[in-house]
Amino acid sequence: MTTVKVITLGCSKNTVDTEHLLADLPADAFTLLPEDSSGYADHLLINTCGFIGDAKEQSVEVILQAVEAKKRGECGSIAVFGCLSQRYAQELPAEIPEVDAWFGARDLRPIVEYLGARPGKGISRYCTTPGKPYAYIKISEGCDRRCSYCAIPYIRGAHKSVPMEDIIEEAQQLAAAGARELIVIAQDTTYYGLDLYGRRALAELLRKLSQVEGIEWIRIHYSYPDGFPEDVLDEMAANPKICSYLDIPLQHIADKVLGNMHRHVTGAWTRELIARMRQKVPGVVLRTTMIVGHPGEGEEEFDELLSFVREARFERLGAFTYSEEDGTWGARNLKDDVPEEKKQDRMNRLMSLQSSISLEFNQSRVGKVEKVLVDDCVDGTLVCRSQYESPDVDGEILVKGEAPIGSFINVRILACDEYDLIAEIAL
Numbered sequence: 001m002t003t004v005k006v007i008t009l010g011c012s013k014n015t016v017d018t019e020h021l022l023a024d025l026p027a028d029a030f031t032l033l034p035e036d037s038s039g040y041a042d043h044l045l046i047n048t049c050g051f052i053g054d055a056k057e058q059s060v061e062v063i064l065q066a067v068e069a070k071k072r073g074e075c076g077s078i079a080v081f082g083c084l085s086q087r088y089a090q091e092l093p094a095e096i097p098e099v100d101a102w103f104g105a106r107d108l109r110p111i112v113e114y115l116g117a118r119p120g121k122g123i124s125r126y127c128t129t130p131g132k133p134y135a136y137i138k139i140s141e142g143c144d145r146r147c148s149y150c151a152i153p154y155i156r157g158a159h160k161s162v163p164m165e166d167i168i169e170e171a172q173q174l175a176a177a178g179a180r181e182l183i184v185i186a187q188d189t190t191y192y193g194l195d196l197y198g199r200r201a202l203a204e205l206l207r208k209l210s211q212v213e214g215i216e217w218i219r220i221h222y223s224y225p226d227g228f229p230e231d232v233l234d235e236m237a238a239n240p241k242i243c244s245y246l247d248i249p250l251q252h253i254a255d256k257v258l259g260n261m262h263r264h265v266t267g268a269w270t271r272e273l274i275a276r277m278r279q280k281v282p283g284v285v286l287r288t289t290m291i292v293g294h295p296g297e298g299e300e301e302f303d304e305l306l307s308f309v310r311e312a313r314f315e316r317l318g319a320f321t322y323s324e325e326d327g328t329w330g331a332r333n334l335k336d337d338v339p340e341e342k343k344q345d346r347m348n349r350l351m352s353l354q355s356s357i358s359l360e361f362n363q364s365r366v367g368k369v370e371k372v373l374v375d376d377c378v379d380g381t382l383v384c385r386s387q388y389e390s391p392d393v394d395g396e397i398l399v400k401g402e403a404p405i406g407s408f409i410n411v412r413i414l415a416c417d418e419y420d421l422i423a424e425i426a427l
Contacts, residue, residue, distance in 0.1 A: 004115065005033040005041040005075070007066075008128070009059055010049025012136040012185055012221075012392065014082060015128065017108065018047050022126035024112045024119050032126065043115060044075040050084035050155060052323040059084040060096075067098040079103065081111055083155045087327075106141070106157055125170060127177055133373055133406035134181035134217075134391055135174040139167055139205065143187035145224065147251075148262045148330035149294065149322065152187055159188065161196045168208055175214035180406055181373060182215055183390065188224040190232070200229040210241040216408065217373065219390055221247040225273055226264045233280040243387035244281055247316075249289035253308040254301035257294050260334060267304070274312050285388040287316035292350060293343030294322040295334035302346050309353055315361045316394055317354040321347050355418045362395075362416035369412050369426045374403050384411065384423070395419040 004025065008018045022032055033041055044066055048059035059082075066078050081103035085092055093102050103111050109119040127135070142157040143150075171182060184206070186192065193201025202220075209218055218241055220232070225248055236242045252258055253267045265273075277284055290305065297305075309317065321343040324336045338346075372384035375391065382399040389395055398420060403409050411423035 001031045002029060002116070003031045003033055003040065003042045004045065005035065005037060005043075006045040006047060006128075007035055007062060008047040009062060010047070010051065010055060010083065012183070013138055013187075014047050014049060016125075016136050016138040016185070017082070017105075019125040019128055021045075021108045021111060022128070023124035024108070025115065025117050025126075029117070030115070035128070038074075040074060040076075042076040044069070044078050045111070046078070046080045046082070048080060048082035048084035050082070050087040051152065052320065052325065054323075056084055063096055063099065067096065070098065077101070079111065079114060081105065081108075086155050087151060105155055125173060125177075131178075131376075131405060132391075133178060133375060134183060135177075135179040136183045136185050137167065137171060137174065137209075138162070138185050139189060139192050139202075140186040144191065145188060146262055146329065148260060148334065149291065149325065149328055151325045151328050154327050156187060159191055159195060161192050161194070161201075163196060164193075164201070164205055164208065167205065168212065171209055171212045171215065175212050178406055180215065180408075181217040181219065182209060182212075183219045183221060184209075185221045188222060189220055190223045190228055200227070202229055203231040203235045206232065206235050206242055207239065210239055216241060217243050217387060219243045219245055219387075221390070223248040225250060225270060228273060230276065230280070233277060236284070237281045244284045245287070245387055245390065246277065246281075246284060247287040247390070251289065251291045252294065252297070252301075252305060254297070254304045256296050257301050260296040260330070261291075261294060262329065267308070271308070271312075285315040286312075287318075287390070287393070288314050290317065290319040290350060291322050292319055292346040293338040293340075295330065295337055297322075297338060297346075306350065306353060309350065309357070313357050313361075314354070315358065315388065316390075317350075317357075318393070319347055319350050319354075359416070359418035362418065362421055365413045365421065366416060367413060369410050370397075370423075371408055372397050372399070372411050372423075374405050374407050374409060376405060377402075382409075384409075395421065397421045397423050399423045399425060401425040 049055040077100040079101040083105050085102050086104035112119045140161045142159045143153045144159040324331045370386045372386045376383040384397040410426040412426045413423050415422040
């Protein structure tokens with residue numbers, strides 16, 4: 001039996017890629033080792049991230065650690081794939097010659113063949129997180145947007161939707177394996193269907209996914225604001241299986257910065273979209289992402305961003321500082337003119353504001369009864385989430401009591417901080 005271990009870095013989209021890859025390795029010929037295992041692996045694979053500076057540094061560090069592990073005799077070969085190796089396909093093999101094989105991010109078949117197996121249809125998934133009652137499902141690859149700061153289109157290529165019937169088949173497999181919640185992901189979920197069907201078909205896809213037996217919740221991530229298909233809001237409002245939760249990275253609100261970012265929206269348009277979302281789906285929880293320190297962001301633009309966050313009161317918000325990325329329009333044409341110290345200061349101020357908003361939202365839930373999904377049980381405490389929390393990025397609801405993992409229970413919120421909540425089982 002050939003032993004294989006995969007280290008997956010970066011976002012949930014990479015996790016899905018890894019699981020598709022592993023599903024093509026026949027169980028009678030390969031033993032798959034957990035990522036955190038210490039045993040010898042005939043093949044060590046590293047699925048890298050290359051989105052921003054910190055992610056690139058982490059990927060390189062993990063590759064170098066693997067090289068040292070190989071020298072100690074802990075693995076037979078090292079193969080690297082994913083975003084970083086796609087982005088620096090010419091440079092990395094020369095800089096780290098100890099790696100045995102390099103692959104890109106757009107096609108997993110050469111990796112499967114390298115391992116001595118035959119690529120399959122690509123729909124099957126090997127679960128790397130057994131026992132978890134949720135699963136990510138990737139509905140498209142690549143991106144046709146050309147945001148000035150983003151290298152993803154150069155790494156992942158043009159947008160390519162997965163046929164609807166393949167997504168439904170994969171969802172059925174995930175449900176049969178125990179998934180009760182599907183988290184819909186892509187570089188841009190709202191673009192889904194344009195290339196295959198000549199129309200934005202996300203709402204139709206959501207409706208069909210909600211008919212998969214065993215699936216109770218469906219959550220949408222990575223929605224682009226420009227051209228947002230508002231029939232998705234109608235489906236969310238009418239379909240109880242679609243969580244009242246939407247991840248929509250806005251990146252900024254000041255027109256000058258949005259223009260430099262090539263976001264193709266204005267601040268006024270963005271405010272109107274958020275208002276329509278809250279009107280059409282009362283109680284919807286919005287998660288967004290902001291970039292601080294982008295070229296063109298002066299104090300006036302940053303103050304406008306702070307004012308917008310106070311006004312919009314996003315229940316969830318993440319942020320990162322601008323990182324000039326090789327090959328992007330911004331790197332070629334814009335001066336990275338905000339000092340790193342100022343970027344970090346603005347980040348801290350923004351997240352401090354958001355912390356108070358998140359706390360107020362959680363405090364508004366104290367005393368209420370909410371339906372939650374049991375994700376885990378740790379030392380007698382149930383680790384749960386409501387429809388308002390997404391795994392890996394949001395807080396948790398901690399409940400004393402007993403209930404099976406993967407079950408839905410009603411709990412009463414007792415206390416909270418800005419991130420997590422404490423609850424009891426509601427009788």
